[in-house]
Amino acid sequence: MISDAEPVLSATTARDRIASGALSCEALARQCLARIEARESEIRAWTHCDPNTVLDAARQLDRMPARGPLQGLAVGIKDIFDTHDMPTAYGSPIYAGHTPSSDAAAVALIRQAGGLVVGKTVTTEFAFFNPGKTRNPHDCQRTPGGSSSGSAAAVAAGQVPLAIGTQTAGSVIRPASFCGIVGYKPSYGWISPAGLKPAAWSLDTVGVFAADVPGAALLGSVLSGRDLRIDTASGTPPRFGFCRTPQWDAARSATRTACDTAINRVTAAGGDVETVTLPAIFDDLLAAQETIMAFEAARCLAFERDRHPRQLSERLAVLLDHGATIAAGHYEAARRRAAQCRAAFADCLADVDVLLTPSAPGEAPLATSGTGDPVFNRIWTLLGVPCVNVPGLTGPNRLPVGIQLIGSRDGDAALLRAAQWLAQAFESTPADPDRKVR
Template sequence: MSIALNRLGALDAARKLQRRELTAVQLVRACFARIEQRENTIHAWTALQKQAALEHAEQLDKGPLRGPLHGLPIGVKDLFDTVDLPTRYGSPIYERHHPGLDAAAVALCRGAGAVVVGKTVTTEFATYTAGPTRNPRNEAHTPGGSSSGSAAAVADDMVPFALGSQTAGSIIRPASYCGIVGFKPTFGAIPRAGVKSLAESLDTVGGFARSVPDIALFASVLMRDPRMLDLNYDAKPRIGMYRSLQWRHAQAETKEAYAQAAAILARAGAQVEEVPQPPAGDCMLVQLHADIMAYEASQSLAYERLEHAAQLSAKIQSVLEAGARITAEEHQRNLARAAEVRARVDLWFDRYDVLFTPSASGEAPFADLGTGDPQFSRGWTLFGLPCLNLPFATGPQGLPVGLQVVGPRHADHRTLAISAWMHERLLATQAPDIGAADIWPRG
């Protein structure tokens, strides 16, 4: 039975488009048909441009191949500037904002042949106040934040890829909640020009797809590194299983998936070892990240804080006010503390090729409870390390449970290759005794 065109993975679709076995118009039409069928339920988009996308697709079909993303429809988080679509940053302050140019990441995708379908929902300035987006696996639950619409659009087969960003856990957590692959590269590996700043030392551009090879295709374009396309990995990886100091917050389904994954990977030949817990003082990393983020957000959003406070939610106002109370001297001490711990964590990769750790505390919470807690990602974002969410299991409510691969700084290619090796083996194993979590089925 042939698969519906909108459900094609990015790499499979790209190959068909490159061989002219599939037209860009056919693929874009299929994606819009899915959007029209589901958008009233999922609410993943803030703006769509069907006619312009179809016209672009038609031009691509008539002309030469533009690049590795030729004809692929994509979604763009509404934190990224776009010349042809409004950019609101999740805030009523920017209701009529129309940038004059594309963000660098958007321009790179378009230059490689991608077709921008529309803008996806973000939380307010990529922080905490949720938009209307719902989890495609169960609409009563959140898709996570802040890249809510991008994660939901990919998970619901509306587009094969969508751009996102992470300042705390805004890629990894939504990917986990929605059951897809999310990739946050090494800090600074993808240009942030044209992306609304929240915290200068933390903001990282990444994205969502349905498999590691799919995400690697986009990484090759966004990082201008064709090595990303070669995911061959013949060695047996050294995997450090890291519960983290947030383990007490992990729910039963996450603990069960974590244990099951360790067993599967060990049977597959990986060297799997539990990472010793760091010094007790490192338990303050979550607060350290939060303080750095709050200080830098109060600076980056100074105009909004000082001139449009009445149009900010109470939640972001409290964050910005807390950040404004932190002195520059305190902030410098916080950055120095982060650098000190980062150097110690870097040494872990002398012993391990990657770390494997929870992506989130468990399944997605109900939508009226917010977008979930980023605590399992804050530290890795603070350290600027490349991270991937691998969808692996389902919990007792039938919702996805993901696990997070963390690699060494600037080793994004190797981290992707090892992640592909790990994911292939995790998904190939059906374990009847997994308990609270069953192997996550990918159809």
């Protein structure tokens, strides 16, 4: 289990203390490095972290005027993003020792805003499903989720207050749920994917991890160029729509109970929850996402499949072989279905502000079984709508079980405000055990 030691400062608290002079960038860096040293042997969240380089960079930040809103904040970078001064292997032996000549756009923006890049965090192979070495900080026998495994685990363990990841199916929301932190997947196209090793070009979305919603909103603001910052929660409760999705049968008891509890907390805090059922046109949307992802993956990784097939995992090789057999007509039919559902989704939010849905089927499974199932994330990624995992609930094994909120396309600011409201309701409001939503 995670240590009971005092947790690392949240991103916004650390930002404020650095700005006031109460905390130096170097002192925060030392705190983060101490936590990495203390638990890296069991969590294994990092592929690269050079303490001397980190401290030198922190001292340089202390000597210069503040560069931006991330001044001195330690950030973990998923090893799917290019970094000009650190190895970038994309989770594959094919690229062992590879160091790109430039930073990915997201990394460059973090540095420009004064962020301190601590190192590279573990990704699954090319951000697909073959697990890396990382373990869940709450129980090292279990997966942290994937593909943004190291980023989620590092934030959950208090090793960094912020980290970035990517989502093509469920690679931000699911690990955030398993690790008990906030994961924010913005609206598609809000954050530049330049310098990111692509997995599927119409699905890949850069996302962020933080201990709380204001921290995620802070980093999201820097990367998207929009003002998403949250300082206080709105006094008006959002209108929630509980949506089981067509995949509800995949929800295990821990997730069903968490949804019960979330709805109880909302109503106890003065909010309203309506049941929202997706139209029948959404029933095959998950299959459409799987088709699009496989078709595009086979083309994004055409070089690796052609020149280095023996260095691909069996699971990824099977996916790429399947994607190469998908006919263009079948792919286009899936794209048309996605477009139809995007157009219809606005009606689903006609009477509510956000949807409340599962983040994952249940608690984190054992690491030997893989990184978990993105069944409750795929359709939202395909729709391109913003998603936030709100932590605060646990399952029968006392492991985190998150709640996923879904907003309208480009409605990220309102979604983050709703997530902050829900997070505060989880902290302050008892549930009514008699209300059930199963």
